[in-house]
Amino acid sequence: MTAAPLPPSSAPSAPLDAQAVADYLRENPEFFDQHAAVFAEMRVPHPYEGRAISLGERQILTLRERMHALERKLGSLTHHANDNQRIVLGMREWSVALLAESDAQALPALVSDGLAKAFDLPQVALRLWQCPAHREPAEAEPVSDDIRLFAASLKKPYCGPDNGVAATAWLGFKPASLALIPVRTPRGQTFGLMVLGSDDPGRFSPDMGTDFLEHIGALAGAALSRLLQGG
Template structure:
């Protein structure tokens, strides 16, 4: 078998990579060689094809940059919402009003979501609307290692909301290593809270709410 017969696209590509001066030494080939157009039936010179490739890559980079800027702006807006929510909780002097303050603040800052709160093992809590005496609920929340995101969660919790949710997030609340409640969010869309989504932001909300509501462990 001749050496020419063993040539493959891979060996030719490797040769060109290993010999970058090839087209300098054969400039007339570079200008005359034609390759298929990626989006049409006619052909292009190698130079035109390279320019087209660079334009495509440039457009992809522009889209990525736009996405990064959008995410940065979105994260900044979320940070502002959380900061404002925290200032409202810190300003509340009456611990008994804290559960409603937590819920109202989150509803105000995240208007596309429904918010619910259930608490337990907080001796000073007197507002029955927020008391979660359901043993099965407490067991479900105590078993969460991180916020639950999905279409089900603890199904009876769906009744806490004005309308049947498409998806829910259930954030466990803890104080000094023990479970004290759950912060629940409901969205209309089935894909809003997904099992594979990141939960860092929800965990931050849970820690902030837990620290705030722990005052009900000591209030008179």
């Protein structure tokens, strides 16, 4: 295949701009086969240094940059995979502990302490209501009607910054981000609220998925519902 001839220099034509050159080379890939010397002698600016390099060197730099970008992406994926694996293992231990606990009175502390360990969080706060058989002072502290209504209104866990929710005061510090998980019986009765606090602003971001947190809420609710039945 022969490259399309360039218009004669004497023929009138539109000004040759960069886009026209790019289009011509794209449509005629055999150009550099027929003009190998041009390819070998051509120099382009170095992307980071004030000097000219060959097209071959420029292509190598581009490929190297892409390789580094892929390495960074792979490293990030590996980090998240390892972190998720750690959390999954922690959640499995937590779930087994909930199932094995015979003393219903010990469940609230097991829920909050186990979640803090599994998620590597500074603190997890838990409050329960309508549990007259529960005797632990912290989880059984009075909860306002506003918080009860708020917990009942949550269709899914809240993730994001502290927007002044009163339940945040249950934590012993000011969180940079938090998750609020309603505690419900398997039949849907809301009788508690969990607050997971983090000092990392991106730990519980508003755009994160909540399926995992919903699973946590369901497990905690099923275990803690024993307190509604008198333990």
